[in-house]
Amino acid sequence: MEPPEVDEAALALPKAKDVLQLRQFPVVYRASAKVQQRGMMDGVYFEQTMGRMMLICPLEKTDTELDEDNFKVEMSCWKIVVSKRVAGCDSKLFDQETCGDIHRDLSWWKVDRADAAGINARCLVIHLAKVRHSLWAGPWYPGGLNPHKKLHFPWTELQGPKDILKGLKIDVEALKNIEPGEPEDWNHEISAAMTPEQLCTGIDIRESEGLLQVVIHLDDGALEGATGRVPLEELFAADISEDELSVFLRGDGFQICTGRFTQKVVPEMSAWQIRSVRRKNLPEDCAVKSPAFFNPALRITLTKAKMCVGKWDEIFQDFQHCPFGYPRDRLDWSDRVNRCMVLLPGSPSNKVGKAKRAQALVTRVEGKQDLLLNRVVLLFHLEDKLAWLCESQRVNMHDLFTFLVPCSHQGI
Known part of the structure; x- marks a missing residue:
């Protein structure tokens, strides 16, 4: 008797095309917004998502033989300067201010052949990582009133002397030479240094006749800190x-949630976006006092397969998620502004700069242990100017810091 034939196709692993990988947030249009996902401005072609922008600068016919060694690209968190060197002579191609702030250390460039918008030639291609999850009207800042150009004068005693403000100037405001090529260890570069427990505060699962929605609620403060290091688009996957x-978290690979549906969905028709949503079902033990509590959320919308349209008895066969922190009320606007002024008096709205300054507040850490009392003592040495800055803005220094100790439940 011959053995039955084995259906190798049934045993094969699912192909990559059978799994939709969501990594970029598509452009979300508003009815009155005069913006576009792609276009041309000042001879530069651009394409953008909510978290990134690609600039394509066609080279002149006389420059088509030039390579990356003949170009110099300098960036700050708000400015791009591109120069060309030929026969020992430097000439500036353009000096522009970006429409919004960028993550300089996560942006990169190359010289390559591009085929976009009818351009089929060697081009200088620049990839920018946006700081804020938003849509730009174009690559360049309109007009001459860029906030980064503001000068700060000590009109009152609380504003501090000019030498102190100058000493607090951060590196990301200055131009830095960017080497060509994409970063090799990309996953290490986009690490947010946070766990899902710090970022996520809950999950809601909803359904209609034809759609499923998975809404992952996020902590506003933790998300603000994480996006000071990496773009929000690079945070989730x-x-x-x-x-x-x-x-899961894209850079670190930490799982947020995973589940198997009871029926089928159409992966290709799935979409996701970051929205501010009103959260009605709050955990019983949370300390939220606001009668209308809003928080940012990652909303994933899935389309049910044709033969599965209608209400399902159960949405997931099995569903697992990370532990969640409690939602928190957002600080008052005045308190947030005062703390930002302590971190970065010269540019309180610069998110990347505040993240850099927050790391610089602690100059040294010392640790010692007491074996008799079975305890560890950590001593954090703080920046000298911090006490004066807190006093000038009437901010309690204790309110600037929080200390989180992960608990291990093994052996308990």
Whole structure:
């Protein structure tokens, strides 16, 4: 008797095309917004998502033989300067201010052949990482009133002398030479240095006749700190197949949630976006006092397969998620502004600069242990100017810091 034939196709692993990998947030249009996902401005072609922008600068016919060694690209968090060197002579191609702030250390460039918008030639291609999750009207800042150009004068005693403000100037405001090529260890570069427990405060699962929605609620303060290091678009990732969903932190790989559907969905028709949502079902033990509590959320919308349209008895066969922190009320606007002025008096709205300054507040850490009392003592040495800055803005220094100690439940 011959053995039955084995269906190798049924045993094969699912192909990559069977899994939709969500990595970029598409452009969300508003009815009155005069913006576009791609276009041309001042001879530079651009394409953008909510977290990144690609600039394509066609080279002149006389420059088509030049390579990356003949170009110099300098960036700050708000400015780009491109120069060309030929026969020992430097000439500036353009000196522009970006429409919004950028992550300089996560932006890169190359010289390559591009085929976009009818351009089929060697081009200088620049990839910019946006600081804020938003849509730009174009690559360049309109007009001459860029906030980064503001000069600060000590009109009152609380504003501090000019030498102190100058000493607090951060590196990201200055131009830095950017070497060509994409970063090799990209996952290490986009690490947010946070766990899902710090970022996520809960999950809501909803359905209609034809759609499923998975809403992951996020902590506003933790998200603000994480996006000071990496763009929000580089923070999350989702893999969707017809019967499974997996959401995780992109750089670190930490799992946020994973589950297997009871029926089928259409992966290719899935979408996601970051929205501010009103959260009605709050945990019982949380300390939120606001009668209308809003928080940012990652909303994933899935389309049910044709044969599965209608209400499902159960959405997931099995569903697992990380532990969640409690939602918190957002600080008053005046308190947030005062703390920003302590961190960065010269540019309180510069998110990247505040993240850099926050790391610089602690100059040294010492640790010692007491074996008799079975305890560890950590001593954090703070910047000398911090006490004066807190006093000038009437901010309690204790309110600037929080200390989180992960607890291990093993052996308890």
